[in-house]
Amino acid sequence: MCRSDRRGFSLPELMIVIVILTIALLPLALVQTRSNRSVFESGQLTETIQIAQLQLERTKSMGFANAVSDSGTIDNYTWQMNVQNVSFGLNRLQVTVQWQEGGTQRSVVLSDLISFR
Numbered sequence: 001m002c003r004s005d006r007r008g009f010s011l012p013e014l015m016i017v018i019v020i021l022t023i024a025l026l027p028l029a030l031v032q033t034r035s036n037r038s039v040f041e042s043g044q045l046t047e048t049i050q051i052a053q054l055q056l057e058r059t060k061s062m063g064f065a066n067a068v069s070d071s072g073t074i075d076n077y078t079w080q081m082n083v084q085n086v087s088f089g090l091n092r093l094q095v096t097v098q099w100q101e102g103g104t105q106r107s108v109v110l111s112d113l114i115s116f117r
Contacts, residue, residue, distance in 0.1 A: 048097045052110040055095045064116045089116035
């Protein structure tokens with residue numbers, strides 16, 4: 001009687017394992033790609049909000065009488081500050097920051113009020 005002492009996996013067993021691993025790992029690769037894109041977009045949004053906040057604080061620091069509309073560019077972001085009189089002794093500061101993302105124009109708007117003291 002001939003007995004084989006070979007241990008290991010057969011070719012069909014290995015092929016089944018490879019198919020199962022491929023099916024299991026493909027969704028993980030897609031999730032990784034989406035998460036990378038989300039991290040990039042959130043980084044851009046964070047930078048945009050920082051620029052808008054910086055411009056609001058800069059304009060507020062000028063004081064009520066000296067706050068004027070302004071605009072400019074920082075890196076790939078274009079910002080525009082509008083100062084609008086709401087009522088006597090009260091102005092609305094509104095800053096809009098725009099940027100291009102994947103061929104699409106995106107923007108963030110922040111507003112604040114400044115009063116005559």
